[in-house]
Amino acid sequence: MSVVQGFNPRTGEPFGEGVPKTSDSEVDRIASLAATAFDSWSAVSAAQRAVVLDALADALDAESEVLISTADTETALGVPRLTVELKRTTNQLRLFGEVLREGSYVEATLDTANPDIIPPRPVLRRVLRPLGPVAVFSASNFPFAFSVAGGDTASALASGCPVVVKSHSAHPRTSVETARVVSAALAAAGAPEGVFGIVYGTESGRALVQHPAIKAAGFTGSTGGGRALFDLAQGRPDPIPFYGELGSVNPTVILPGAATPDIAAGFAQSLTMGVGQFCTNPGLVFAPASIVSALGEAVAATGGGAMLNERMCESYRASTDALAASDLVSVVSTGTKPDEAWAVEPRLFTVPVKVFAENLEKLTEEHFGPAAIVVTYADPDELLPVLAKLPGTLTGTVHAAESDHAAASRIAEVLRGVAGRLIFNAWPTGVAVAWGQHHGGPWPSTTNPLHTSVGATAIRRWIAPVTYQSWPDALLPVELQDANPLGIPRRVDGVLGVH
Amino acid sequence: MSVVQGFNPRTGEPFGEGVPKTSDSEVDRIASLAATAFDSWSAVSAAQRAVVLDALADALDAESEVLISTADTETALGVPRLTVELKRTTNQLRLFGEVLREGSYVEATLDTANPDIIPPRPVLRRVLRPLGPVAVFSASNFPFAFSVAGGDTASALASGCPVVVKSHSAHPRTSVETARVVSAALAAAGAPEGVFGIVYGTESGRALVQHPAIKAAGFTGSTGGGRALFDLAQGRPDPIPFYGELGSVNPTVILPGAATPDIAAGFAQSLTMGVGQFCTNPGLVFAPASIVSALGEAVAATGGGAMLNERMCESYRASTDALAASDLVSVVSTGTKPDEAWAVEPRLFTVPVKVFAENLEKLTEEHFGPAAIVVTYADPDELLPVLAKLPGTLTGTVHAAESDHAAASRIAEVLRGVAGRLIFNAWPTGVAVAWGQHHGGPWPSTTNPLHTSVGATAIRRWIAPVTYQSWPDALLPVELQDANPLGIPRRVDGVLGVH
CATH class of the missing domain: 3.40.309.10 (Aldehyde Dehydrogenase; Chain A, domain 2)
Structure with a gap:
């Protein structure tokens, strides 16, 4: 079958037009475009990326009617639940806007020189930078919040990484509609072409996670499916971080x-x-x-x-x-x-x-x-x-x-x-989107116990440190310059503060 | 050959008694002991762990003569360089003492409730906790700083994780001497039995990284050796974080x-x-x-x-x-x-x-x-x-x-x-031990670009979040209690500060 066909779970009948499966050459084109977009997207300021995320949230809210109705037909989750889920999804995008404006997510760290210790310490300045294009594997059970514009996409875009989504085959039309809104909103907000892409079909996901341009991957789904993709990611000539949220007995x-x-x-x-x-x-x-x-x-x-x-x-x-x-x-x-x-x-x-x-x-x-x-x-x-x-x-x-x-x-x-x-004294369903949230755990609930797919720290999966040693102030990234022009919280000689 | 034999690189002659290779059953015993020690070591307060690290540093300094002389014979690196390296190693232990006292490494995060957002937010409190026993694979080229009592061991012990070291076969006698000092110092400082162990021989390393009690591993060495152990760690029924520092062209x-x-x-x-x-x-x-x-x-x-x-x-x-x-x-x-x-x-x-x-x-x-x-x-x-x-x-x-x-x-x-x-305008050799250091990079320089094996944030490799939802204050870990009894920096409703 050359298309991904959606169904109505209430009737068992096909719903809407099938979506063509993405060929290997098309996956290659989309991933390569994401690699090109990385240069410009990662150079956009955090404040400007926050504006883009807010615009994306507003655009999804504005199209809630068609999104919710399509998702309800494809998932049978019901309009009330899907209404809340879409709002959760857009609030999640807005939370990452807050995270970007607050600024400590880059963990700016400044050490002054100390020639008198062993070994001597030069001037060191550390900051977290985006990794590169991220593959996001959508979940079946949250057609918005853990899907095309869900938490992995929101946190990766926030970090400065382009995203290529592997859509879930249980809701192809919802994915198409969401991708349409996302692409249009990103373009309207001035984000570079290629900063968001989407692929369809199981094979496209396997190709994606092995593509040289992809530098990390997020996944929400079954233990079997997650393990298979994890193994592909770790088996690459250059293994990449793979953050899977798999099964959980709770x-x-x-x-x-x-x-x-x-x-x-x-x-x-x-x-x-x-x-x-x-x-x-x-x-x-x-x-x-x-x-x-x-x-x-x-x-x-x-x-x-x-x-x-x-x-x-x-x-x-x-x-x-x-x-x-x-x-x-x-x-x-x-x-x-x-x-x-x-x-x-x-x-x-x-x-x-x-x-x-x-x-x-x-x-x-x-x-x-x-x-x-x-x-x-x-x-x-x-x-x-x-x-x-x-x-x-x-x-x-x-x-x-x-x-x-x-x-x-x-x-x-x-x-x-x-x-x-x-x-x-409460129940585990319901996962608030917050600074202190942790949606993770030891294997097999996730593939990496250090990370979360929900909450402010989800952004950390897509950023890695670089330290500048003895670098001239004017040539440093703005987060690390002496004057702290962004006014963000930083660690200076071990002490946290806005300095 | 049933022993690991040291040599004098200047003469090519064997040096000292060979050290028996650790059998699989002995690896099992040591790893299981580490698992038992985890319960008590992870319950020791950060302040007390800092005292233990300081005692360990002092003990190594006190035995510098025999350590340096043994290492010089086995590695030919020379007394001046090894003197500096041992001091670096003990200062590294002391830095992690500072990190523990400063306290923000646990990333205590407190969110108040907000019933009016979607989804509603309950009271959430997040803290980082140690993962469990850590396997540390020593490097050949730093017989102190990246070996038995090196940065991986220091950061893992600091985090509350027991350590089992796979010693490097290029300096078995140095490893034996260092392990002797470490074990005695830990015991004298009241650390539980099993919080530190050591194994010898290539096969013991393979057994160690696959042992169910081991929850994470650190490695410094060649790309080939690191990749082989990485593959074993990721191929486990329950994959574990594996932090390898491999080859680098600089x-x-x-x-x-x-x-x-x-x-x-x-x-x-x-x-x-x-x-x-x-x-x-x-x-x-x-x-x-x-x-x-x-x-x-x-x-x-x-x-x-x-x-x-x-x-x-x-x-x-x-x-x-x-x-x-x-x-x-x-x-x-x-x-x-x-x-x-x-x-x-x-x-x-x-x-x-x-x-x-x-x-x-x-x-x-x-x-x-x-x-x-x-x-x-x-x-x-x-x-x-x-x-x-x-x-x-x-x-x-x-x-x-x-x-x-x-x-x-x-x-x-x-x-x-x-x-x-x-x-x-400097040279890359010389890696200061500091808050802002990053000794890491993309594959193949490391197996995970998010982490460092040198500097304060090296501790983060061994700790993972747990979030408490709606939990009574008196039953929370002390880092998360309302009154902030430890006086550590925390994030409260998104704002960093000592509160």
Whole structure:
């Protein structure tokens, strides 16, 4: 098939015109254009790049109607959710505008000379600079926020890197529409040609991540797909940084004091929102046996929905059917589903912690969708060795009453070894776009535990240091000049401040 | 052979007792002990870790006599150089003590809640935490500063990570002596057992980088050796961050105004210090043809010396002989050498820039040792497309008079795309240990352009973020508590300050 064809998950019917798959020679042309654009885009001032990002955000907001309607048809995620997601996406672009204006993201560092230490220190000035063209692999489950104009694109453009997006095949028309808005807005704002490009089809992604012009890559998706691209990126003659956000089990521990039936509604909502198609979906709950039935009733009352594509739907059905048929776990309850082509029901399973611990690898396989396993325990301290063995995960959640605080601390101490974000008395779905956000974690939740794909520090993935030694002030990048003409926070002889 | 045998490069004779190669089961025991030590070492306060690093520095200084004498016999680098190198090594440990006391290395970030934005923002608090046990692969050419107690070890211990060193086979007795001092000093300072370990032999390194307990690795050495270990680290079921500092050609551009004969002495000294066994050795000089003879005379006047081991010596002789025999370059001059077993002569070659550009790949092969190629040019702007095509390099140097400043800026603009540190009117050898240092660069100079193996930010390789969402103040890590009890610089709602 020479096109990427979109579908309507509610009907299973094709939607819109197929988008031609990008040929290798076209990938080469687009990546080479990005390399050329890098020279001019990386020379644009941070303040001006912020203006461009704001213009991009405004343009997407202005076209929200067509974007949301197209995405709703292709993803079945619903207009309310997609409205919020698009706003999140444009606010994310604006946050990076703030980051650029604040200016400390370049980590300007100035050392004066000291000839009297060993070894002697010359004048050193360090600043972070963009790496070059970045490949961005879109996710299926966030057609805006982790897609064509999502966080990877926003942070890479902000950093001064051109972007080539590999669109996700689950929403080709949404990708085409978004790319149209992005390209027009960038051109109108005076950004150079080639600063943004897009390719379609699986093969184009493989070509892209191996293209010599591409200097780094971001990815959000499955562990299998991410690993394959990671291996290609690391296997290059010149390996490049590859930031993948892959699978995540998101353990949630409900401590005894918090194990009351009124927690069930929040759980069921977090589990089933977006038909459970969140990388932070609470798929693994550790709870006293006493609340299993309440959790089960809440899940039984939920309605499910159509999944993003046929493959995901079939995979969810097959993997949860297999789980239900295994003698390791018991089915607690099953929700309903609408009469739609690729609809699935929420499902809840349960297993005692002892059995879970003995079958940890099998029972931590991700069932992408609205399914969860409740692991029952008697004493919170039984959980400590089990939680320590969990695969790396984006989030770890603790529900605790005042009386549980000591146990919560012990749990958190273990969870922070396996999780990137620890949540207290809330649910892991919902990832704020902020300075202090971390959306990352140990393998396999990401390919690199040092980095985040959400929040202000996501920009750091695309910038690398260069240090100027004994360089004349007038020839230095403006961030490093004596007078600090941009007035940004800098570190001078080890001390942070606006100086 | 079941031991790693040291040699005296001046005589070619074995030196001291061979050190038994570490078996796989012993590697497993040491790595597992490091994993156990991680729990307690990572819980030690930063202030206390700083005290331990200072004690370690003092202990190494106190044993300088035996350390330097052993290293001099095994490496032939000479007592003066090794005295400076050991002091550099202990000052490096002390710098990380300063970094810990200053406290901003954890990047404490606090966001207040904002329910009115999309998506709503809960209270978020982000801090960097140590990854776990780190494998450190020692270099041959810095038996102290990039070896058992070198920068990787110092920064990893500072971060709260235990360290297992793979010693370099070129200086086993120096490694044994250093490890003895390190182990005793750590124990005396109350650090947990297992926080430092050491293994010997190539196979032990391969086992180490693949051991499940090891969470990151640092390496300094050849491109071939580094690539092999990088591939093992990335090929694990759970890939780990691997920070390798590999080969570097270190281009130096002498602009017309600076091309006077008095530059030659500085060049020859930088080229031949430590028998050219520096990763920042200026092996590639771009200069007007008019000063080639002066550079040649200066190199002819140098004395060479014994290389670190027989393999390096043979490799240098073979590769420079092959270069001399090729019809691409001309031999300008050859220095002398002492009558020592593994001694080599400094050598200088020259080639016109046109021929260099046509044979760039061949002529940028690193000849580890005191050899350089002078690439002659007429107009500095001819160099721009050539410099842009150089392989990634740790340093790029420009020598310029006032009249060359415009050209120097154009050169720097290109060099910063391929080099991690840009030096003005000085030589690239000599890497200060400072806040603003960057000892890194694009592949193949390192495996990851975002990171440095020298300077304060080297600690960042071993720490990763965790974000606490809506967490009770009393249960937070001390760096994130409302009152800022440590008084460290933090980012609060986007603003940096001590608050």
